[in-house]
Amino acid sequence: MAAEHRLIENVVKALGRVAIDVGKGRPVDASMLSTAVEFLRLYADTLHHGKEETFFFPVLVKRGVPAKGCPIEGLNHEHEKGRVLVQALAEHTSAYQRGQPEAPEALRQTLRGLLDLYQSHIWKEDAMVFPMADRILTADDQQELSAQFVVVDRAVGLDTIARLEGFARSLSSTALAPRPSQPAACHCGG
Ligand SMILES: [Fe+2]
Ligand SMILES: [Fe+2]
Numbered sequence: 001m002a003a004e005h006r007l008i009e010n011v012v013k014a015l016g017r018v019a020i021d022v023g024k025g026r027p028v029d030a031s032m033l034s035t036a037v038e039f040l041r042l043y044a045d046t047l048h049h050g051k052e053e054t055f056f057f058p059v060l061v062k063r064g065v066p067a068k069g070c071p072i073e074g075l076n077h078e079h080e081k082g083r084v085l086v087q088a089l090a091e092h093t094s095a096y097q098r099g100q101p102e103a104p105e106a107l108r109q110t111l112r113g114l115l116d117l118y119q120s121h122i123w124k125e126d127a128m129v130f131p132m133a134d135r136i137l138t139a140d141d142q143q144e145l146s147a148q149f150v151v152v153d154r155a156v157g158l159d160t161i162a163r164l165e166g167f168a169r170s171l172s173s174t175a176l177a178p179r180p181s182q183p184a185a186c187h188c189g190g
Contacts, residue, residue: 001056001149002130004048005122007168011039012118014171015089019111022104033093033107035167040086040114043164047156049079052125055148056133063136071129078121085114 015036018028053076061067088110095103137145153161 001048001051002126004043005126007165008040008044008048008118009122010168010171011036011044012115015111016115019108019115022108022111025104028096028107030093030097033089033096037086037090037093039164039167040082040089042156042160043168044118045079045083045086047152047161049082050156051149051152053079054152055145059137059141059145060129060133063138063141065132065136071124075121075124075129078117081117082114082121085110085117089114 014032018033021028057067057072057076060072065072067073089107092103092107092110096107
């Protein structure tokens with residue numbers, strides 16, 4: 001799961017760099033954006049969020065984490081926000097390709113929104129949820145999750161996963177925005 005986060009981060013950081021280019025009026029590579037949409041739909045959402053929503057969050061609930069409130073409800077809500085932004089990215093990319101005058105600014109805002117949402121979301125899971133899971137899940141839980149994740153991988157398709165991971169790795173991983181320094185509290189998405 002953490003390895004998937006690194007690749008998702010790679011893609012959204014690249015989108016953040018495209019946002020800067022669009023803001024400066026530089027031409028952007030629409031085919032890269034189309035592949036990023038595919039990556040975010042299939043890899044970040046169907047595969048990664050699928051594992052979290054179908055198996056990982058439910059086992060946390062089984063071990064006593066509340067299903068409502070922080071952190072699970074907030075994280076699920078952020079997955080929803082991500083879907084809306086990815087749909088907007090697909091639409092604004094196509095409008096940009098058609099040369100619509102308002103498309104660059106809409107595209108820039110959506111790219112920036114995706115970077116901000118995913119960086120913060122991934123940070124919450126890495127810094128708070130995964131360490132909590134390591135404390136409360138049993139060895140059997142972990143083993144069962146691993147087996148369930150393999151089923152999700154197969155459903156998405158190992159070739160598709162390898163192709164999308166190759167795309168994510170092909171993007172330079174230059175950091176754009178620093179991560180929050182510490183979790184002052186449980187900041188759930190609103
Ligand atoms: Fe998540
Ligand atoms: Fe995640």
